[in-house]
Amino acid sequence: MLYDLVNRRRPAAARGLAAAARAALLVTAGAAQAQTLVTWDDYTDVGQNAVLEQLNKNFVAAHPGVTLNRTARTFDDLSMTLKLTVSAGDGPEVTKVNQGAADQGTMVKQKLLLPIDAYVTQYGWDKRLSDSVLARMRWSDTGQFGEGANYGVSGLGEMVGLYYNQKVLSDAGIAAPPKTFEELLADVDALKAKGVPAFAIGTAKQHIALHMMTGIEQAHIDASGRKALDDVIYGRGGTFKTQAALDAATLMQHWAKDGYFIDGFSGIAGNDAVQLFVAGQGAFLLDGTWYLGDMQENPDIHFMAVPAPAGVSKPLTVGGIDLSWSITSNAKDKATQDLAAQYMDYMISPEAANAWAAAGFFPSTTPTDETAIKSSLLKEGLAMWKVLGDNNALGHYADWASPTLLKTYDDNMPHLLAGDMTPQAFVDALDADYQAYMKSIGK
Numbered sequence: 001m002l003y004d005l006v007n008r009r010r011p012a013a014a015r016g017l018a019a020a021a022r023a024a025l026l027v028t029a030g031a032a033q034a035q036t037l038v039t040w041d042d043y044t045d046v047g048q049n050a051v052l053e054q055l056n057k058n059f060v061a062a063h064p065g066v067t068l069n070r071t072a073r074t075f076d077d078l079s080m081t082l083k084l085t086v087s088a089g090d091g092p093e094v095t096k097v098n099q100g101a102a103d104q105g106t107m108v109k110q111k112l113l114l115p116i117d118a119y120v121t122q123y124g125w126d127k128r129l130s131d132s133v134l135a136r137m138r139w140s141d142t143g144q145f146g147e148g149a150n151y152g153v154s155g156l157g158e159m160v161g162l163y164y165n166q167k168v169l170s171d172a173g174i175a176a177p178p179k180t181f182e183e184l185l186a187d188v189d190a191l192k193a194k195g196v197p198a199f200a201i202g203t204a205k206q207h208i209a210l211h212m213m214t215g216i217e218q219a220h221i222d223a224s225g226r227k228a229l230d231d232v233i234y235g236r237g238g239t240f241k242t243q244a245a246l247d248a249a250t251l252m253q254h255w256a257k258d259g260y261f262i263d264g265f266s267g268i269a270g271n272d273a274v275q276l277f278v279a280g281q282g283a284f285l286l287d288g289t290w291y292l293g294d295m296q297e298n299p300d301i302h303f304m305a306v307p308a309p310a311g312v313s314k315p316l317t318v319g320g321i322d323l324s325w326s327i328t329s330n331a332k333d334k335a336t337q338d339l340a341a342q343y344m345d346y347m348i349s350p351e352a353a354n355a356w357a358a359a360g361f362f363p364s365t366t367p368t369d370e371t372a373i374k375s376s377l378l379k380e381g382l383a384m385w386k387v388l389g390d391n392n393a394l395g396h397y398a399d400w401a402s403p404t405l406l407k408t409y410d411d412n413m414p415h416l417l418a419g420d421m422t423p424q425a426f427v428d429a430l431d432a433d434y435q436a437y438m439k440s441i442g443k
Contacts, residue, residue, distance in 0.1 A: 040092035094340040096323040115149035130389040146234030152324025157364035159319030167300040200282030206270025217248040219306040223314040240431035249423035256417035316395035402437035
């Protein structure tokens with residue numbers, strides 16, 4: 001239905017966005033008159049929906065004569081309907097689309113998305129988003145992921161890091177969080193010796209174990225040597241049989257078998273493990289920024305990068321971005337394409353970043369209003385995000401490497417942690433999945 005600026009109920013964190021964003025909004029208002037832009041997005045969560053409604057309201061106010069016809073769909077619904085709708089000539093002119101071969105790659109191949117390199121240059125999006133972020137929305141003419149033309153930009157970021165409870169550490173005689181991976185190993189040994197569980201983790205649901213393992217693995221990779229990982233994730237070839245992967249699997253199995261995790265972790269869901277951590281169980285939890293909101297309930301909890309071992313100065317951090325904003329083939333004329341680009345520009349503007357941060361979300365671009373950032377955890381995360389951008393050190397979700405790899409991780413991780421599977425057999429299973437996928441696409 002037409003976006004009608006309905007004043008819906010929204011959380012306190014999102015209230016007050018109107019005045020702040022309107023005051024900062026300096027988007028060029030030269031859009032053509034009496035234009036309607038059809039948009040689709042996946043911001044169905046109450047908090048995210050409130051932010052986007054306000055951003056849309058600001059955009060319309062700055063573009064007289066423009067109407068936004070917005071549709072919000074869940075992630076699954078968007079993925080299921082987007083390609084078919086656009087290929088039929090219906091649906092959005094600018095849309096959120098999931099990166100990777102299944103959605104964005106397929107739409108690029110079918111010419112359902114338009115390249116946006118000219119707008120990247122015009123608006124300087126390559127100055128706001130790091131090259132490693134933009135690479136996640138690039139496709140070549142031959143269908144190669146991670147290179148070629150740009151097909152999207154993204155307004156929210158996410159990354160996996162190390163949450164720590166300073167009170168739990170201090171009570172165990174550890175004055176400060178670890179600065180190196182070697183210090184982390186020493187700290188968890190000291191915690192275990194005192195009978196304190198080092199890690200809160202739950203493996204019955206969600207993917208803390210996956211994020212924990214790959215977070216450790218990628219912290220051992222320096223940004224200067226990231227090409228091998230990039231090649232694997234972007235489907236250029238390679239192997240999961242690396243020393244870093246084997247070492248991470250071996251360490252995780254040791255911690256699971258020898259009492260470094262909270263009791264009963266195999267029967268605890270990830271989200272429940274987070275709540276146990278917030279309540280004071282465990283000194284560390286290794287997972288993503290999507291838990292920042294939960295963690296801020298406990299002022300003793302902080303967030304940092306997984307510490308790197310000696311010799312790694314710019315460690316990779318597992319992470320990514322939310323679905324990209326892209327222009328579809330339904331934007332038939334230059335005026336519509338230009339308006340879509342103006343909309344996308346505002347969605348990754350400093351003003352939008354301020355709005356997301358004020359509501360407690362993690363923007364992909366740097367907020368300019370520090371007063372909008374109420375959460376100390378969010379401040380820690382944003383500082384970390386800037387370092388990753390400066391160092392080209394944003395890593396990857398390993399399960400992106402093949403369509404079935406997430407299931408392979410999920411099927412085999414319980415056996416690894418229970419000791420029913422050797423670390424080498426675990427890594428071999430991951431690599432077998434990947435090599436089968438490479439063969440299926442002719443690599």
